[in-house]
Amino acid sequence: MSGSSSSGDALPEHAYYCFEVIQAALDGSPEPAPQFDADEAFPLFVTWNVRSRSGGEPRLRGCIGNFEALPLGDGLADYAVKSAFEDGRFDPITAKEVPRLECGVSLLTDFEVCDDYLDWELGTHGIYVEFVNPALATPSSSTSRTSTPSSTATTSSTSSGRSGDPAGPKPTYRSLSGLPKLSLSVPRSHNPRNLRPTLHATFLPEVATAQGWSKVEAVDAAMRKGGFKGVVSDEMRRGARVSRYQSRKVKVTWDEWQRWRAGAH
Template identity: 45%
Template sequence: MSECTNEHCFYAFDTLYCHLDPRAEPIPLGFPDTKYPLFVTWNIRSGSASPRLRGCIGSFQPLDLKEGLQEYALVSALNDTRFRPIQAHELRKLECGISLLTDFQDVPTYLDWELGTHGIYISFPHPATVPAVPSSSADTTPSSSSLTLSLPFTKRRSAASKYTKPLTATYLPDVAPAQGWTKLEAVDSAIRKAGYDGRITDDVRRSIKMRTYQAKKATVTWEEYWAWRTWKEAQAESSDEEDEGEEQ
């Protein structure tokens, strides 16, 4: 399989719909169950306004599509801590986007990627955990990994004890263009998303390990999903009637 299709979105929509309405019967899987890293995105549409994010979570580990879409359709809808869980009354305003991730690559610096083509995954140590170096020795180019920190040693040591893991964040390829960001603005926003609330300096940016990726994406609205589900149910009923006729 070389593309993400609407049917992947329909399957995620169906998972959420059947979860919120236990009386509903799920539609059987209709696409190859190959493995991909994936993200499921839920947006709310309201009139002519731009879609508003309602949940987005995924996995960078390759997953069987059937299980992966089932799991993250619900995780992104119900467990994204930035939002309250999606409710049944919101279904008709939703659109679902599926991103199948490909072409992962580690790049030398935080600016070595293309807007609209690459998603970014950043990882960096909290500045409080990095030993200070003399400011005169710091390189000001993006590729430099040297850091100059202004925290006094005692405060830096105290703060460092709180951070044992790197800070991480990601943005899918379509996020930066949708927000109108430059590459630098996208990186700085990712730094904030990772949980760093200090001053963002060139030293912080140079400490980033950057991994890029691309995405095959499809998006459908509730109306498109419901038309698909209605068609699938009609097919199933027609097949059942034919089976009954043959038995008679």
């Protein structure tokens, strides 16, 4: 597809396209063609905010995405619609609201395994936390804990890992599923209820700062989101596998989309 190429950056054209897609859906028109490289693939999220008629900060109107790498053309079209009309937290967006909308597109990149649970930066990284299900805590002689390797890793000098480390830059992965996974083998006698051996949860990069969390608080919150209801111990944090990733974001308003549209047609 002709047009702009992102090279990993979120572009205004990506968000303009989301506006085009939902306008077409509301009008019952054919889906438009993207004006960018539609075949580049990234995990992505589409966020809709709506401005209040009385002023004030825009409020969330819908946000849905996917942690697997998707071609941008298909992925943005799909999640523009899902986040606008299928986010179960909200009523579907209506045609009357469109002129007050803002669209944000986030492309997720640089998935890396952290050296420890604090090896990430607030405001820069999202985190993916995996940990052994505390309900299945057993003596080490009764369990086998392994990492599932991935064939999709690449090593890049532009990785956000510390390039000065003796081991060199960290391997980076294209998506959440590409990361090496924490795997735990538990004898059936220790798991009669067939509980999940490991639990996991993730937070996007903006969540921890928006909540005012420290790194420790963010990791603890992820463990609770993953299903643990007790008090998180330092031993649990140290035993967890924490991975990090980054988000390249762009946000445009309806007015900006209209100006772009007038110049593009």
